[in-house]
Amino acid sequence: MTERQLKYFEAIHEATDLALGADENVLLMGLGVPGPTGIFGTTSGLQDKYGARRVIDIPSSENAMTGVALGAATRGKRPIMVHMRLDFAVLSLEPIVNQAAKWHYMYGGRVRAPLVIRMIIGRGWGQGPQHSQSLQAWFAHVPGLKVVMPSRPCDAKGMLLSAVQDDAPVIFLEHRWLYNLEGPVPDGVYSTPLEGASVLREGSDVTLAACSYMVIEAMRAAETLASVGISAEVIDLRSVAPLDMATLGKSVGRTGRLVAADTGHAECGVASEVVAAVTEQCFASLKAAPQRVALPPIPSPTSPALADLYYPGANEIAAKALQTLGRNDVLPEPPSDPGRRWRDTPDPSFTGPY
């Protein structure tokens, strides 16, 4: 195993670079993609390397440009489209959901639409109601889309490489707060399957199933729980559609307890899906009511004084885990920068690797 460490955004950059290098048909498109800040560094320098035909800036026409990407995909191209915020991609749901997700099926398998749509989920520093939505549940609800939310640099790279190679449309969701986390990332081309969760920490008392940034919080919760003698298993869902029921089932079969944590809202969300699917399939194993940790049913407020109350984290996950165990230990506060007044930037105490 290589010990090379990359940050999450570097892993995305490397995967994109490799994908562009390996196949002439791969295209990279998005407003600001070739620009000086390169979508938070994930696309920097790639236009210089691969040219303005393949790495292109586009008008802010999210709807039609998604249709354009779909059209190019049906003609042999493999576009990667990037949205700086998922919230902007809401304008492109018609081409994503009515069209791209269904073209293969509704034309009886005659057409393929190998399209990757990267969307960044914003958070913090007053991103507020229109720059921080985490709408993965919408995509996971729609047949024909694969929806992945890697939390680790190695998965970000391997899953992006797989996504580009897949002939289905893939929604690739990146939480902004993961961008500076570091972890080991193998060199060269490899691919990580687009389905399949990963057990990041083994444990026997309770299963913490999380996706994207909430995996970080779940890992921290597991630490805290360990300090009071509770052994938590942490599952990084990686893909939210399809869910890896085998891994979930195996874990809950052992622990009998489940906390599902998602970056989005609870109602009709990924946490609900995890709870519903596990309950339906593993009811006999469950020793306590499964619990959800998700955003409250409130739009995201801008003031840090409210945003701090809005986002659940390790504490909330740990508390729900205790609840499944019928315990009411007082948990130690997770370590945190004492100079940190607001929680609207990522906790500097956590930078990976994990």
Place this chain on the structure above:
Amino acid sequence: MTERQLKYFEAIHEATDLALGADENVLLMGLGVPGPTGIFGTTSGLQDKYGARRVIDIPSSENAMTGVALGAATRGKRPIMVHMRLDFAVLSLEPIVNQAAKWHYMYGGRVRAPLVIRMIIGRGWGQGPQHSQSLQAWFAHVPGLKVVMPSRPCDAKGMLLSAVQDDAPVIFLEHRWLYNLEGPVPDGVYSTPLEGASVLREGSDVTLAACSYMVIEAMRAAETLASVGISAEVIDLRSVAPLDMATLGKSVGRTGRLVAADTGHAECGVASEVVAAVTEQCFASLKAAPQRVALPPIPSPTSPALADLYYPGANEIAAKALQTLGRNDVLPEPPSDPGRRWRDTPDPSFTGPY
């Protein structure tokens, strides 16, 4: 109680007529609203009665016209906007979800957006992948929206009247196959709350919780189950956001068994939400794994030969109910028109009232 019977579409028409009559600020807008077929009869004659200023035809610009409705709503109007198919409203998610749902919150309560958006959910006769989507889960996922799906004419009328009076944006979803069902509808103005489920049939063995057209199928399933001695309680959710957890909890508290049936897909859908929320809150009451009845994770096929296999109905609900009871009775086929080769039009044997 009046014994007057109205069809579902007549109830919608009557509510709209009353709302327009009661308040000058109520507007009715949508492509084809004043046209000769009047949105399947629900808007017929209303332009003649209330004039072309208040009952208006619009361009097929779903995005901007929703913004227009929002703007008018912020200035004291109470628009009712109509989409002939929910699938078309996908083009208007930006103004619905980023804007209308959030304006009251993100402007600190300064603005109100009393907006009703009616969307018809299509089905049958080869409506296929782009004319039959049932995406209520998307709306239910978003804070700031109220999402209702009445199944009975009396609720359609009472909830539409409430929706028009509510100062929040309300998503009002009507399944096309309900339109010709008849039921008792009180005269005059009344309002049915936008939250709160309704127990349509009492029972003690299993709870069937359904919304919209699936309520019809659940009622038929309850009949079938009764024929083998099983007493099913049928809950019409009516509102899918918020869910009426009190009614659900009370029922499952008695029956210990739950089947949740929705017209949409299972994954991150309303059926999952019902199962997750009930499990989280009523775990101790549950005697068996709750079950979901929903569309398979497949786009809607057009050929009747495939569509017939696609849509679950009373049989599937009854079968899941048996499963929660650990029984494997062979159920009688529900009565059906022998001349009916395909199930792509509503079953003529069921026309209400119920």
Place this chain on the structure above:
Amino acid sequence: MNRIRQPRDVEPRFFGLAPTQASFEGAVATAMFREMLRIRRVEERIGERYAEQEMRCPTHLCIGQEAPSAAVCAHLRPQDLVFSNHRSHGHYLAKGANLNAMIAELYGRATGCAAGKGGSQHLIDLDAGFMGSAPILASTISVGVGAAWAAKLDGRDEVSAIFFGDGATEEGTFHEAMNYASVACLPVVFVCENNLYSVHSELDIRQPPRPVAALAPAHGMRAAVVDGNDVEAVWKAAGTAVAHAILGEGPTLIECVTYRWREHCGPNEDLNLGYRSIDEFSQWQQDDPLERSRSAFLAAGWLNENVISTMEQEISEELDSAFDFAIQSPFPDPRELATHVFPDPS
């Protein structure tokens, strides 16, 4: 403009586009006539048999609007691509796509061009360059632009012709797509079949009084509005548009003013609905594009009654066999329900 009520209200206008100087002659004209006749007969036959309730899907007939399909596709080469909307039969047929597979698709059979999964609103025939049709208004416009973009990137000599109605031009994505086709200078011909109605709503309440074609120059594109029942006029405008596309000179919008004879969706006439007057309807019916070319081409000596009756005969036989094919084809196997959700690895 608009207030087009009668065929003679259409006032041709050219925005930076000159109609082709190529002469419109016998063979070309005859082939177009035959295509229009064929489309008419296919649609009529569907109309006749729709009442049998064996074609169980929403079906939008293009009777009265055959000229743009025939005239635009006359310029397209086998490698060129067509994208279409809900009223797609004419586009599909004129591009040379498979009739049997189309009828079987309407009948929901496994042998349908979309394996029965699409129906009338989702026709496709990749072999013929008919790339797909979809009923969400304007939804295939950007997709067609994307196909043209891929062609340009790959240096393939391919033109995308994209058909849509006047209603679709009210969708913002149409503008976004025009803007990108223009900026990227793509080989696209946008074809708007303006039949004055979107379902039952007339143009005047939906759009300001200017030709749809006037939108194109605002996006830096060429355009023309022509009499869409005059197959020669459409052919002349489309010829230049396709030539510009082939020469790498970017996109063009052609607006063809025409008229739908049957109800919006379904096989019947709909004068009983009252949204259009009998007078208006009959004036347009007298302006029948098929009849206009028939008499003009007879007069020019390009056609004679014998040739026409041979055409009728051939078409009728082709249709008999297409409907037989459809009816004798099996329905999709139940296992097909779950196939094609995701592509198998290629």
Place this chain on the structure above:
Amino acid sequence: MNRIRQPRDVEPRFFGLAPTQASFEGAVATAMFREMLRIRRVEERIGERYAEQEMRCPTHLCIGQEAPSAAVCAHLRPQDLVFSNHRSHGHYLAKGANLNAMIAELYGRATGCAAGKGGSQHLIDLDAGFMGSAPILASTISVGVGAAWAAKLDGRDEVSAIFFGDGATEEGTFHEAMNYASVACLPVVFVCENNLYSVHSELDIRQPPRPVAALAPAHGMRAAVVDGNDVEAVWKAAGTAVAHAILGEGPTLIECVTYRWREHCGPNEDLNLGYRSIDEFSQWQQDDPLERSRSAFLAAGWLNENVISTMEQEISEELDSAFDFAIQSPFPDPRELATHVFPDPS
């Protein structure tokens, strides 16, 4: 067009709109100068204090672009409405909205104009007719059209002025909104602040070479493109546009070509990023709208140095007290998190 690189590249064009004949005189000019100066100083002060990290929200400064705000709002009456985008401070201030509440909003305080829930990207002041701003591109355009529609329905004499950037004009909804404003003949003034960039992407790669204003006639609307750093030119075009709106003569689009001095989002300069040249930047900086009117109005005798320094003094004091107000204001109470999700019954 476009290839605007230097201020003098802007070539005014009028599409069916005549600039007002009203003369541009002392009091009007002075008031506009003062408003521009005030906007400049507010933005500079935000820029200075942003580094303290107490204004914790994305903030888009409009330094260099003050003229359109001042000139358009000079024509608006108290009952008229303004809708805005992410770069909203100038629009907010010029419409006479509350400065204290704006600064408190940036500081995330309970006394903010949106109770701290919105931040810089969601300003509002209903009392001043500032109806809201939102950062999703083009999202408030249709909302402003809807407000104008309500006014027309109710027979209220109200004009909606809607501000947005060149990037927003690439969104389809902008076209849909123009189409409807035109068809329904609504009292709207669309104001495009074309600063040649969308974040770091220049206009030429995003739009074909034509003024943004050329889009309007395609939708049956009047329009003009003017030098957006020339407060008089904007004022003259806007005057006619507002008058047409008031007279029930429908919407107008005014494109103001201008330039942003600071980074897209945040308080700093960004020449280090290299997406625009130092040369380009400094030419535009020399074309400072504030300096241009200052010298012109001094020359005309409408201003003198004393008046200006009084203005500076007043503004500085106003700012001191606004920042004091913000900093002394409480943060929202934790209970506020869950309020306003749904309105209480009215």
